[in-house]
Amino acid sequence: MGDVPRNRIVDLTPSSSLFPTHPSSQPTPSLLAVKHYSSPPSTTLPRQALLKLHRISTAMDSYFQTSQSLVNTNLARYPVLAVGLPLVGGFLSAVPGRQVKGYYESLRKPDWAPPPSVFAPAWTTLYISIGYASHLVALRSGPNTVPSIRSLAQTGLGVYGFNMLLNFAWSPLMFWRKNIGAALVTAGGLTVSLNYAQNVT
Secondary structure, three states, X not given: OOOOOOOEEEEEEOOOOOOOOOOOOOOOOOOOEEEEEXXXXXXXXOHHHHHHHHXXXXXXXXXXXXXXXXXXXXXXXXXXXXXXXXXXXXXXOOOOHHHHHHHHHHOOOOOOXXXXXXXXXXXXXXXXXHHHHHHHHHHOOOOOOOHHHHXXXXXXXXXHHHHHHHHHHHHHHHHHOOOHXXXXXXXXXXXXXHHHHHHHO
């Protein structure tokens, strides 16, 4: 039959022209069709990079679905939980006042920068308002809502869960770790998530 070129792939699959398609027919090993294919092109990304991208995509999708499920199943029925979760998360991620005051006063700030004593009441009011807002949105994510509105509500709740994680991370990064760069990136993520929520809803 001659030598097969090295840059060719041999496909040892039964030929449809030699064997009938009846289920009971068994091909004979001696009757094999040899097909020649060009060598497959190399992938543009390494396999490890593709696997890493797949894991990241899967993890993000899993978190998005989990956050939607958590908010949809609990906050719509329990408004106290809708308000309480942000408050508890904010309390656990808060930094002691003395540490905040000392570090905050050492930073270069404009004249109109608020004093450290404003932070606690401002964040408390913020968490209460956004927690109750999430409850109102969750009420519109139930099965009795118009599908288009329900889809927008579920998307908004997923973005809200991601936004809360960034909120809880900002204070420790800024005042515990004193990492202004990481805190700035977190604040940028908050801005992007808010803009995304406004665009899709």
